[in-house]
Amino acid sequence: MYPTFRYHALANLSADEESALLSLGDREARWKAGETIQREGDTVHGFYLHVSGWIHSSLVMRSGARLIQKVHLPGDMLGTPNMALDRAADTITTITSAVTSFVPFERFRDLFYHQPRLAMLFTFAVQMERLSLMDTLAVTGRASAREQLARLFLDLHTRLTPLGVVSNDTFELPLTQEMIGDLTGITAVHVNRTLRVLREEGLIEQKGHLFQILDLERLQAIAPIRPRTPRFEPDWLSSSREGNSNAAAS
Amino acid sequence: MYPTFRYHALANLSADEESALLSLGDREARWKAGETIQREGDTVHGFYLHVSGWIHSSLVMRSGARLIQKVHLPGDMLGTPNMALDRAADTITTITSAVTSFVPFERFRDLFYHQPRLAMLFTFAVQMERLSLMDTLAVTGRASAREQLARLFLDLHTRLTPLGVVSNDTFELPLTQEMIGDLTGITAVHVNRTLRVLREEGLIEQKGHLFQILDLERLQAIAPIRPRTPRFEPDWLSSSREGNSNAAAS
DNA sequence: CGCGCGCTTGACCAGACTCAACTGTTGTGG
DNA sequence: CCACAACAGTTGAGTCTGGTCAAGCGCGCG
Numbered sequence A, B: 001m002y003p004t005f006r007y008h009a010l011a012n013l014s015a016d017e018e019s020a021l022l023s024l025g026d027r028e029a030r031w032k033a034g035e036t037i038q039r040e041g042d043t044v045h046g047f048y049l050h051v052s053g054w055i056h057s058s059l060v061m062r063s064g065a066r067l068i069q070k071v072h073l074p075g076d077m078l079g080t081p082n083m084a085l086d087r088a089a090d091t092i093t094t095i096t097s098a099v100t101s102f103v104p105f106e107r108f109r110d111l112f113y114h115q116p117r118l119a120m121l122f123t124f125a126v127q128m129e130r131l132s133l134m135d136t137l138a139v140t141g142r143a144s145a146r147e148q149l150a151r152l153f154l155d156l157h158t159r160l161t162p163l164g165v166v167s168n169d170t171f172e173l174p175l176t177q178e179m180i181g182d183l184t185g186i187t188a189v190h191v192n193r194t195l196r197v198l199r200e201e202g203l204i205e206q207k208g209h210l211f212q213i214l215d216l217e218r219l220q221a222i223a224p225i226r227p228r229t230p231r232f233e234p235d236w237l238s239s240s241r242e243g244n245s246n247a248a249a250s
Numbered sequence C: 001c002g003c004g005c006g007c008t009t010g011a012c013c014a015g016a017c018t019c020a021a022c023t024g025t026t027g028t029g030g
Numbered sequence D: 001c002c003a004c005a006a007c008a009g010t011t012g013a014g015t016c017t018g019g020t021c022a023a024g025c026g027c028g029c030g
Helices: A015-022 A080-084 A105-114 A116-139 A145-163 A177-184 A188-200 A216-222 B015-022 B080-084 B105-114 B116-139 B145-163 B177-184 B188-200 B216-222
Strands: A028-031 A036-038 A046-052 A055-060 A066-072 A091-094 A098-104 A170-172 A204-207 A210-213 B028-031 B036-038 B046-052 B055-060 B066-072 B091-094 B098-104 B170-172 B204-207 B210-213
Touching: A015 A116, A046 A080, A046 A105, A055 A177, A066 A116, A066 A177, A066 B116, A080 B116, A098 A105, A105 A116, A105 B116, A116 A145, A116 B066, A116 B080, A116 B105, A116 B116, A145 A170, A145 A177, A145 A188, A145 A210, A145 A216, A177 A188, A188 A204, B015 B116, B046 B080, B046 B105, B055 B177, B066 B116, B066 B177, B098 B105, B105 B116, B116 B145, B145 B170, B145 B177, B145 B188, B145 B210, B145 B216, B177 B188, B188 B204
Parallel strands: none
Antiparallel strands: A028 A098, A036 A091, A046 A098, A055 A066, A055 A091, A170 A210, A204 A210, B028 B098, B036 B091, B046 B098, B055 B066, B055 B091, B170 B210, B204 B210
16 A cells, blocks of 8 residues: 655645545556566556655666666655656666556546645655755756765665664665666666775675665765755645645545 | 746636636736745745746755755746645746745635635646756766756747747846756756856857757757746546636636 | 676766956946 | 845866776576
8 A cells, every 4th residue: 555654744634635545546456576567658547656665767868878766665656757758757677576556647637626635735745756856957067976975875765764674773675786877877887886985995895785884974964965855844835725624644 | 927828738628717827816917037035944825926027936054065956937836835834945047137926824725715726727737847846866976067957948849939039049048057057966067167068069149148949850959858848737637516617707 | 596686996088167368248337 | 236146057177986898707508
């Protein structure tokens, strides 16, 4: 089932809203590691709720280089930008085995007609994605490899924490060095070198796919930017006239 | 008056929708060149419709480096990501003299309650911004200075054309080389050198602030990415049950 | 058991940065 | 109305981060 904590971070949902959100998606689809959910250029009819597993979305540039736009984690919504296009902007591929739930655009549209407040929260979520892209942009191409990796690991750390899979600053990291490279715009070779430096400095530790942040504070000092948190339920969110039945939280 | 062509590119607006869109903004505010409309960290109560002039939004990083996130042109909406935050994410500054119109979040929220289709188009516009950020990200830090500048000029060319200020591939370019640097993540010094190369290659020409693209085709061949166009009025956009009174376009 | 993928390391190279100096233009105050 | 400050643009010299190419290693899986 789609984890709704992302929406609960934006506002208290009424029971109505919660169930509307949960009934957005079709029956869940299970994917093996390395499968392609959607290919750049495909015609699209909806988007995906991310239920479990690691997934990434990528672009292939004319030069042949692959750009990984983002690593998606459960709770994310995948492929929503395509609603404004006729062909998919990016390729969505599973990293580990994963579960998704498809949302046809028609059902999504009904949200705007019947659940205006939820539609607004959706728009907030999109804005948060946009902000995170802005932050990535601020770092990519401007910060050093060291700084970029620091930011990446901190970002994953904060996003994985609400999923309950981080303990003692340790988590599974199913990304290859090449993926990390495509994610940051750094060569895999240089990622390797930089990781070694971070390890030598006692900032991080890797045992197979198990990844540990040894010195969170120092890593935060290196990272040029800190993850953002959305504002919870701004006072203007609910109309004074209607749709105000949301004081009762779920 | 706010130019609505951006919305007309997304769908035919009913007369109702058109007037709802136009009545979003307060009385227009005039700014001189170099004024700051909003500062990073300010508390925000709304966003801005961009009526005329050149404006940019920027971030200052811990290192002191400035990142120009985007150059805004008339028809854009400024500062909308802040709706999900309690403090402004970026600083909005005029490049030339400019005119804006303020939209308080309350009035924006009412759009979702009374004009669901327009609210959806707003969300589309946000998604397009997100896509453009994705494309910028694909280039920044991955492409060479030459390629980045090619892309920047092509982007401005396509965005300025609907404003009717481009003739014979020539337009006013009020950006300093330092701004271009902050926009692309390149040093002003290197921007200068790269511009000289492009000039020597007969790709562009500059006479003061007048900028001309001499060889559009070759510039497009250099640019790693092409500007996107949104899909016009996807068939699922309007509900079959309600809000279907939009066949009559404006 | 061997193939292949991901990781590691070395040697060399180059695009972009830094620092610095100089020019031309604009605008402003004495 | 001139002098000067401030700023945008230009160019050179030297440096360095990160890319390229290449080779070797180790582990998991078929």
